[in-house]
Amino acid sequence: MGYFRTILIVMLIGVWVLGVARAVAIPAPTGPYQVGMRKYAIEHYNDHDPVAPNNLSTAFLATIFYPTLQIPQTPLSSYLNSETATIFERYWNYSTGTLASLTSTVQEDAPFLESEILNGKGDNVPSHLPVILFGPGAGGPPVEGNTILLSELASYGYAVIGLDHPFEQPFIRYLNGTGVMGIAIDYSDDSITAIYETRLEDNAVFLDHHLTELVDKYELPLNTELVGAFGFSLGGAAALGTLQRTDRLVSALNMDGTLFGDPAFNSTTADIRKPVFLLGNEDHGGEYFGDFSWATFPLWQTGYQRKMLVNGTIHRDFCDDTFWKTLELDANQGAGTINGLEQVRVLNSYVRAFFDFTLLGQHSPILDGPSPEFPEVIFSSPSS
Numbered sequence: 001m002g003y004f005r006t007i008l009i010v011m012l013i014g015v016w017v018l019g020v021a022r023a024v025a026i027p028a029p030t031g032p033y034q035v036g037m038r039k040y041a042i043e044h045y046n047d048h049d050p051v052a053p054n055n056l057s058t059a060f061l062a063t064i065f066y067p068t069l070q071i072p073q074t075p076l077s078s079y080l081n082s083e084t085a086t087i088f089e090r091y092w093n094y095s096t097g098t099l100a101s102l103t104s105t106v107q108e109d110a111p112f113l114e115s116e117i118l119n120g121k122g123d124n125v126p127s128h129l130p131v132i133l134f135g136p137g138a139g140g141p142p143v144e145g146n147t148i149l150l151s152e153l154a155s156y157g158y159a160v161i162g163l164d165h166p167f168e169q170p171f172i173r174y175l176n177g178t179g180v181m182g183i184a185i186d187y188s189d190d191s192i193t194a195i196y197e198t199r200l201e202d203n204a205v206f207l208d209h210h211l212t213e214l215v216d217k218y219e220l221p222l223n224t225e226l227v228g229a230f231g232f233s234l235g236g237a238a239a240l241g242t243l244q245r246t247d248r249l250v251s252a253l254n255m256d257g258t259l260f261g262d263p264a265f266n267s268t269t270a271d272i273r274k275p276v277f278l279l280g281n282e283d284h285g286g287e288y289f290g291d292f293s294w295a296t297f298p299l300w301q302t303g304y305q306r307k308m309l310v311n312g313t314i315h316r317d318f319c320d321d322t323f324w325k326t327l328e329l330d331a332n333q334g335a336g337t338i339n340g341l342e343q344v345r346v347l348n349s350y351v352r353a354f355f356d357f358t359l360l361g362q363h364s365p366i367l368d369g370p371s372p373e374f375p376e377v378i379f380s381s382p383s384s
Contacts, residue, residue: 031155033067036110050194065154068110076103128223129159135235139185142169199238251275251358259293266296275304312338
């Protein structure tokens with residue numbers, strides 16, 4: 001009897017250890033603060049929505065990542081909605097459960113860092129949180145699939161607000177539990193241009209109306225006068241397009257997104273006249289990549305600009321997939337050869353350096369030229 005009891009205990013321990021091993025956490029933020037997350041449904045009537053049923057949508061989703069002092073409790077929370085995890089496991093050839101089992105230190109509905117704590121941090125630190133607007137790629141991953149970078153920024157004192165448009169993203173879930181499945185995206189030029197214009201509309205209505213409304217209604221400690229924007233793929237293009245069209249933004253960064261609209265013109269029409277940063281894969285804008293918008297855009301800028309490419313990367317390395325690929329080395333053929341954890345470090349460092357400089361006035365030498373700390377980053381921007 002004692003023998004079988006011992007065997008049973010050993011088996012149970014083995015199951016427990018296997019479960020712990022599978023509960024992998026995404027890279028934790030490195031800043032001085034923990035990170036909270038809240039979701040808000042943003043009401044907006046759009047009767048010309050290119051992806052919605054009958055071209056009619058009434059809301060989109062805003063997810064805010066922000067600093068908090070609250071310590072995460074164990075077990076950690078799930079990182080992705082199960083539907084999102086299943087979709088990208090299938091899309092990008094990961095084994096079932098690889099993404100669904102991931103956890104995160106981000107805490108839903110944690111208390112915001114009080115503005116009183118920010119006071120006294122120095123002349124260059126605002127008493128309310130500077131805001132960064134984020135847009136995901138067309139067709140995903142949605143905002144939650146970019147948590148690593150967004151939570152990193154939040155851990156250093158930013159409020160990062162990601163906007164997901166329903167039906168365009170493969171899946172989103174509103175705070176009330178409502179889930180919305182996306183459509184199959186048509187990636188033709190006309191379709192993507194229409195989606196791009198919808199992104200600009202979402203960004204504009206959020207900045208012009210809903211950001212202030214959220215701050216007032218929920219008493220959020222956000223600085224609505226100190227706002228930047230960035231995004232991945234189409235979200236990055238929309239960040240630049242929004243910067244050009246509105247006075248509400250100070251600066252914008254595009255992670256590997258082909259440009260659309262006025263910024264794509266090979267003329268003075270492309271000039272944004274504000275701080276911009278193109279951060280892309282090693283071939284972006286090159287002779288064989290086929291995206292000449294990245295080659296021509298810098299030529300027309302009269303404001304501060306930077307353009308940097310990262311050796312060993314391709315498109316998917318500019319979202320959380322650069323980490324996902326480290327979980328199954330032979331699964332995903334759509335990510336580059338760069339070590340995924342190194343690319344996480346590159347994105348965390350350069351994106352934060354840009355907004356530290358343009359929003360807070362804090363200089364970082366990695367924006368000035370090639371850095372021995374990041375030998376994979378190719379500096380190709382003129383100083384201006």
